Structures are given as structure tokens and as C-alpha cells.
Amino acid sequence: MTLVSTRAVILQTFRYSETSKIVRLATRDLGVQSAIAKGVLRPRSPFGAALETLSEGVVQLYHKETRDLQTMAAFDVIELRRELARDLGRFAGAAALAEVMLKMAPAAPLPAAFDAFTRALDALVAAEPLHADAVAVRWIWLLVGVLGFAPELDACVRDGTPVAGNGGGVAFSTAEGGVLCASCAGAQPPTRLPPHAYRDLLALNDAGAELPALDTAHAAAHRRLVARFVRHHMGESGPLSAMDFWERRAWVTPAAS
Ligand SMILES: [Zn+2]
Numbered sequence: 001m002t003l004v005s006t007r008a009v010i011l012q013t014f015r016y017s018e019t020s021k022i023v024r025l026a027t028r029d030l031g032v033q034s035a036i037a038k039g040v041l042r043p044r045s046p047f048g049a050a051l052e053t054l055s056e057g058v059v060q061l062y063h064k065e066t067r068d069l070q071t072m073a074a075f076d077v078i079e080l081r082r083e084l085a086r087d088l089g090r091f092a093g094a095a096a097l098a099e100v101m102l103k104m105a106p107a108a109p110l111p112a113a114f115d116a117f118t119r120a121l122d123a124l125v126a127a128e129p130l131h132a133d134a135v136a137v138r139w140i141w142l143l144v145g146v147l148g149f150a151p152e153l154d155a156c157v158r159d160g161t162p163v164a165g166n167g168g169g170v171a172f173s174t175a176e177g178g179v180l181c182a183s184c185a186g187a188q189p190p191t192r193l194p195p196h197a198y199r200d201l202l203a204l205n206d207a208g209a210e211l212p213a214l215d216t217a218h219a220a221a222h223r224r225l226v227a228r229f230v231r232h233h234m235g236e237s238g239p240l241s242a243m244d245f246w247e248r249r250a251w252v253t254p255a256a257s
Pocket of ligand 1: 156157158160180181182
């Protein structure tokens with residue numbers, strides 16, 4: 001057993017006993033880990049009030065490769081990101097990102113995924129509430145890409161035929177993981193992206209591109225597309241409650257008609 005110190009973000013916490021919590025963490029050096037924080041609920045606990053979801057810090061873990069549950073020795077907060085809780089749209093996006101880490105990231109070092117995840121949280125903290133959806137959609141795509149599931153958007157995912165630049169819409173296959181050329185798409189493609197939606201999808205997948213302004217309907221369509229993609233490529237590891245909540249904007253009261 002070794003004492004390891006690494007950057008980490010709290011993804012989830014469960015009360016475990018009168019005084020302890022089990023914490024799921026995205027760590028920079030060890031991937032996603034579960035750890036028990038003994039005595040965290042005692043007054044004057046060494047963890048203080050620090051173990052808040054989405055807070056980032058340096059964790060010290062007594063780590064053993066062969067064990068599923070590690071022991072947390074300390075968590076020194078660097079960033080609480082409490083701003084995320086002030087706007088439900090940003091918070092829901094952050095929770096969906098945390099769920100992608102939890103379900104798709106391995107329990108193995110993947111610093112690029114950790115860095116993408118923390119950049120995503122920072123982008124959501126900085127996002128105007130109006131742009132929260134576009135920011136979350138962008139970073140879910142980018143995170144999924146770092147985790148090895150980047151969608152193929154420029155050439156047909158089946159045969160490599162270039163599809164960009166024809167000015168029309170494109171067919172998109174969630175199952176195959178990208179766009180299809182006209183001959184592969186056939187008469188009834190799985191999903192048809194109109195030109196506008198395809199342009200926005202390209203921009204959303206390019207961290208250097210200007211963030212597209214998505215109206216309500218387009219934001220909903222992009223949330224659906226990326227949520228479906230994540231669900232498909234995650235396989236059979238159970239429901240995605242945070243992703244569902246974010247996708248449906250379940251917190252928005254429908255306007256009276
Ligand atoms: Zn093709």
C-alpha cells in the first residue's frame with residue numbers, strides 16, 4: 001500500500017456510517033477511484049466541509065492496486081465551484097459531465113480526461129446561463145473524444161468518403177459513431193442532420209471554434225444527439241440519471257399554451 005497524492009474532483013458521495021462517507025473521485029493520476037473518508041461527518045473532522053460534489057483539490061489516498069475501495073487520508077480543496085449550483089442549467093450540465101467521467105473513465109491514469117473534465121467545469125462556471133447548454137454539449141463531446149469515442153465528423157465512418165463541404169445536410173449514425181456518406185446512408189438514414197445542425201456540431205466538437213448560439217429547439221436537438229451517443233457507447237452500465245435530467249431539462253416548467 002502506498003500513500004498517493006493527486007489532483008482530484010469529487011464526483012459523488014454516499015453516507016456510509018454514522019461518521020463516514022464513501023466518495024467517488026476523478027483523479028488525475030489514478031483515474032476514477034472510490035475511497036472511504038473515515039470520520040468525515042465528525043465535528044472537527046480533518047476533511048472539514050470539503051467533500052462537496054464537483055469540488056477539486058489534492059487528495060491523499062492509501063492506495064492498493066488490487067483493492068476496489070481506497071482509504072482517503074486528506075483532501076485539500078483548491079476550487080469549490082459553488083457557482084455551478086447557482087444556475088440549474090450549468091449545474092445539470094456539470095452533473096452530466098461528472099456522470100460521463102464516472103461511467104466511462106477507467107480506474108487507470110488518464111490525465112487528458114481529467115484535464116478535459118476540469119476545463120469543462122471551468123467553462124461552465126464562466127458560461128452565461130444562456131450558453132450553458134452549448135458549453136455543456138461541447139465539453140461532453142470533447143470529453144467523450146478524449147475517452148476514445150470521438151465521433152467521426154469529416155468522412156464517412158463506414159468507408160472514409162469525405163462528407164464535409166457539400167453544403168447539404170449529412171446522415172449521422174450513433175451506433176457506428178459518426179457521419180455517413182450518401183451511398184452508405186441510403187434512403188432512410190438513422191439520423192439526418194440539416195446543414196445548420198451539422199455546422200453547429202462541427203463547431204461544438206472544435207474547442208477552438210466560436211461557440212454556436214443555439215436556440216431552444218437546436219439546443220434540445222444537440223443535447224439529445226450527444227446524450228444518445230454517450231448512452232450507446234457506454235454499453236450496459238445502467239441508467240444515466242444526470243444525463244437524462246440534463247437532456248430533458250426536467251427542471252424547466254413547460255410554458256402554458
Ligand atoms: Zn460511406
